[in-house]
Amino acid sequence: MNVDYSEFFRVFAQVSKAIHSGENTTEILEHIVKNIRALLGAKGCIFWIVDHGRRKIETMVSDGFPYRNLADVNYQELTRIFNPDGGPFIFIADARTDHRIPEIDTIGKKSVGSISGMPLDIVGNHSGILAVYFYAYRELSERDREIITALGEQGAIALHKALSYDEKMLQNLRQVVEVLALAIEAKDETTHGHSVRVARFATMIAHQLGLPESEVETIHHGGLLHDIGKIGMNDDLLERLGILSRREMDIVRQHPVIGAKIVSPLRFLDDVVPLIRHHHERFDGSGYPDGLKGDDIPLGARILTVCDAFETMLAGRTHFARMKLEDAVVNLQQGAGHQFDQAVVAALFAALMEHPEQFPERLNGSDLACLKRYQEKLAASRPRVAQLFI
Numbered sequence: 001m002n003v004d005y006s007e008f009f010r011v012f013a014q015v016s017k018a019i020h021s022g023e024n025t026t027e028i029l030e031h032i033v034k035n036i037r038a039l040l041g042a043k044g045c046i047f048w049i050v051d052h053g054r055r056k057i058e059t060m061v062s063d064g065f066p067y068r069n070l071a072d073v074n075y076q077e078l079t080r081i082f083n084p085d086g087g088p089f090i091f092i093a094d095a096r097t098d099h100r101i102p103e104i105d106t107i108g109k110k111s112v113g114s115i116s117g118m119p120l121d122i123v124g125n126h127s128g129i130l131a132v133y134f135y136a137y138r139e140l141s142e143r144d145r146e147i148i149t150a151l152g153e154q155g156a157i158a159l160h161k162a163l164s165y166d167e168k169m170l171q172n173l174r175q176v177v178e179v180l181a182l183a184i185e186a187k188d189e190t191t192h193g194h195s196v197r198v199a200r201f202a203t204m205i206a207h208q209l210g211l212p213e214s215e216v217e218t219i220h221h222g223g224l225l226h227d228i229g230k231i232g233m234n235d236d237l238l239e240r241l242g243i244l245s246r247r248e249m250d251i252v253r254q255h256p257v258i259g260a261k262i263v264s265p266l267r268f269l270d271d272v273v274p275l276i277r278h279h280h281e282r283f284d285g286s287g288y289p290d291g292l293k294g295d296d297i298p299l300g301a302r303i304l305t306v307c308d309a310f311e312t313m314l315a316g317r318t319h320f321a322r323m324k325l326e327d328a329v330v331n332l333q334q335g336a337g338h339q340f341d342q343a344v345v346a347a348l349f350a351a352l353m354e355h356p357e358q359f360p361e362r363l364n365g366s367d368l369a370c371l372k373r374y375q376e377k378l379a380a381s382r383p384r385v386a387q388l389f390i
């Protein structure tokens with residue numbers, strides 16, 4: 001099939017103009033997929049936007065396919081089919097027989113011949129995947145590839161512009177909320193600095209566990225905001241924590257739910273909401289507010305639970321004196337598998353041993369020896385999964 005080059009340049013110029021004048025990104029992508037399809041005489045064309053940090057498909061824009069055919073393709077399937085390690089272009093000669101295409105009819109397998117696709121870098125963890133579907137066997141010529149690459153790259157540029165801007169705005173908004181949370185906490189003498197230190201320990205653990213940067217950031221925000229639900233609570237109640245009546249205790253126990261409600265309208269903190277809600281769950285299911293158990297508790301919340309307890313023990317409260325590091329470490333080790341996720345406690349011990357300089361008051365030789373001793377005890381205890389099903 002001969003491509004109409006004058007038509008291609010017309011489309012290319014239109015898209016460039018739209019990008020420079022800051023037009024709506026979705027509309028630009030719609031224009032791109034519609035024109036690639038028309039220029040190549042294809043059955044359909046799709047542009048997916050993928051977030052590799054969260055391992056999910058963020059959105060897709062398509063032309064020539066009913067949406068329902070595509071709705072079920074998940075992140076794993078998509079990135080397996082269009083694996084960027086396979087070269088700049090992916091070619092599937094016959095989708096009906098190719099092992100990479102799932103049996104299910106989610107991508108219109110029965111009615112598709114050849115598929116060509118290319119991954120596109122956008123910004124940070126985001127990348128694009130552009131795919132063109134043909135009715136029958138069709139290998140892309142050099143010219144076809146030029147068209148797809150040129151228009152696909154334009155789509156990536158439009159997205160880069162939009163996402164970089166979004167990311168900057170989101171960062172500003174998150175900072176505003178953090179400052180607010182810290183200002184509120186600063187009013188309270190007893191807990192001043194608690195959230196900052198919880199956030200610091202939580203970040204150390206997240207790094208130790210090798211979590212992706214986006215999750216580390218979410219957990220850091222979770223640390224800063226985990227007790228935001230205490231905002232509206234009576235100062236007298238908070239000062240008497242540990243010596244409260246049952247009724248008063250019930251009120252204080254509302255703070256994870258209240259905190260999640262405060263933060264949930266802020267879309268840019270979506271991932272932080274479950275961490276706030278579940279930071280008082282216990283690994284054995286005896287915590288609150290939902291009594292979640294084991295891995296049903298989001299990992300970020302399991303990390304915050306450990307850091308919250310550790311920081312509170314080290315800082316002390318009005319009703320109990322601050323503990324020595326060794327006592328706090330013993331408590332964490334004994335609570336592993338019951339109150340705490342054993343893997344998280346182990347990661348905290350390892351992080352402190354590997355980076356003693358990050359601990360607020362520098363760890364000395366006997367602190368490190370103590371951490372090593374209890375790390376070995378932890379490793380010798382039963383696997384955490386077994387504890388769950390007793």
Ligand SMILES: [Fe+2]
Binds near residue numbers: 279
């Ligand atoms: Fe809390």
Ligand SMILES: [Fe+2]
Binds near residue numbers: 194226227308
């Ligand atoms: Fe806390």
